[in-house]
Amino acid sequence: QDGFMLSNINISALNRGEILAVLGPVGSGKSTLIEGILGEISSSSKTAIVQNGKVGYVSQIPFILNSSIRENILFGLQYDEKRYKEVIDACCLQPDIDNFDAGDLTEIGERGVTLSGGQKQRVSLARAVYSKPSLLLCDDPLSALDANTAKTIFESLFKPSLSPFDKNNSSMHLLASSAIVLVTHASQFLNRVDNIMVLVEGRPSFLGTWDDLKSFECKDELTMRSIESLRTAVQETSETVKNDASASSSLHYIDNQSSDRLVLSEREASSRRNTDIANGDLMTIEAREHGQVTFKTWLLWFQYAGGVLFLIIQTVAVSADRFAFVLIDWWLAQWTKAHDGPITVLGKEFPSQEVGRSGQYQYLAVWAIVYLFAIVLMAVRTLWAVYGGARCSRKLFSLMLSGVLKAPMFYFETTPLGRILNRFTYDVEILDFTLIENMVEAMMSLAWFITSVSVMCSILPMIGAVIVPVTVMYFVLSNH
Template sequence: NGKFSLKNIFFDAHPGDLICIIGPVGCGKSSLLQTLTGEITYFDGKVRLYGSFCYVPQESWIFSLSVKNNILFGKEYNDRLFQRVVHATALDTDFVQLSHGANTLVGDQGVMLSGGQKARVNMARALYRDADIYLLDDPLSAVDAKVSKHLFEKSIKKYLHDKICILVTHQIQFLQDSKKIIVLDNGEMIQIGTYEELLVFSSTFAQLLEDINQHQQEQQSISLSDQQSIVDSINSEKNKADEEDINKLPKNLETKQEGTVNLNVYVSYLQAGVGVILGLLLIIITFGSQQVISIYSNWWLAAWSNDESRRSQNSTNCMSI
């Protein structure tokens, strides 16, 4: 009916297999992973996941707790496992820079992490769960080349060496390490095979590698151009400021004071609005509700995750589609 759909996709994977999924933007790579997790309904065919699985989405997310709790996600703390995960995701260097290390509060109520840091916290959360099957939606795109290589070597190749790993990626330099490569186009699997097989027998695969490489170079060029524009803009503003007479004062000066705000100012503000008693009551209710909602949301996420682990703990480790 003219709607986008996934079709003609079939493959199986076993423990130790790394399956890479590549294709142009919008071809259905993320949709395929979401179909495997059950987030997207399929109307024909079969999807079979034997064992527990862990899905790492392309959009990283964290909640307002410590980095440590973001990684544990409700699971019991194991120091040896935690340190292995932190090293595999290159978070140990970040912990040195954070004020309280792994116990630093992040999110809306704490330190704001960069996109690359969020991606690595999400990856660490997945590794700590020790699932049987890992569905990774392009986690390497949010970090620089050096960290990307570290994540692939330490997290995917080494830490997950005995797991089933389905990796969506645009990093063509890692494709040679995969067991199989699935090439998607417009929701359809057009090629599947090893890196050597596709490179020799598929002109489509070779052209796609060239297109991906060109796109990466363009993105890097755009990024460098944006950075240079920012530097030029800052220098331009600085030059303008130097040319102005910094000793010239405006004709009409506003009065100002420095120091703490007197309590009477807050009381007057409340009296001018809804009244002191009602104002204080609303403030207490607002802050109380915020804490209740925050605690409940974190509890619900942890309970939901643990329920999935209990549901699949007796399953064997295999998958097919």
């Protein structure tokens, strides 16, 4: 309740084809008003927001898709060639599009990185106009445009007309059926809108026409300071626009008279920035390897996990672990043989099972010691593998981070941010967990295979003649 609040605002009298300009000092609630109409902020129970028809919105910070210019303007709507061209012309985008090799099918990258601020603002405005909104909400859409471009777009889209459906003015016809709420600091256009609302600290201090504003007087000092600043800004801006127009005419005259002089426009600068973009494809295709993991990849993993030292320790730990579990089975076999009489192991005699519990305890003690030893070895080889995997993951993460930080700006223009984030999140998670788990299982499976084959061959040497061709056949079939 102690936060900023808009109050006593009523714009229900705004009709289609009319423009309501919303002005005020910084922090007066202009953008908040737009968000309130959109329902993006909380409102009191006494607030009534009724929207009839489609609502278009042009934000102060343009929203740009990682797609082509055309897709950014259509925004999922069906392509209407006639209206599309009218919108392009009205928003002064055609000269910019002509400078792209692939025209409006050119990809413009993440957040429109290949476009200037003014171009992004005009694309956002064109999207809203193309959607044929009943109510168009514009949050300072002319702020990123130069004076001449802003004047052209305002006259094409926002300037009121005595005959909105005049066929000779197709660009004006685009917004003839739309009610427009225009938040703007472009004070030079105030005398050309239908109504003006001046917000001061969240309250409408004035609502009327430009003629009413010129003669408006009140006792509130803050309101009068805001209105006086608007009057002064309109006068100063009008003089500036006249001077800019005169200077622009002079520049064109110089350009026509001398081929040695170059007047660099925003479109030409954009063209130079996009000379490397061909066929409209800006985003690079992600390179992926398919099929079986190469031996080089395994070597790289072991190298970053600790190199030769890691491999030696892991091999010893896995071998000792497998030996311990084989020793458990062997001891159980010896324990079973003691049923017929005492046995001798490593020079020590163990009693027959017929002796009773005292003899059983000796066998059980050896079994428990060997089993505990196997558990310790299993923990050692697992922890060492996890340590190596974490070390490999940390190394790869550092290399990836260093590569991204040192990458040229063109890399970020041609690589979607989602792809980069995916590498640093999901892929790192795979390195930290899934890959380590799979590596441990792979090493244990290999150890089990070698141990099993060794035991079988020691018991029945002839089985080796069968195992070798079966193993070769298995690898051949797995590769196909």
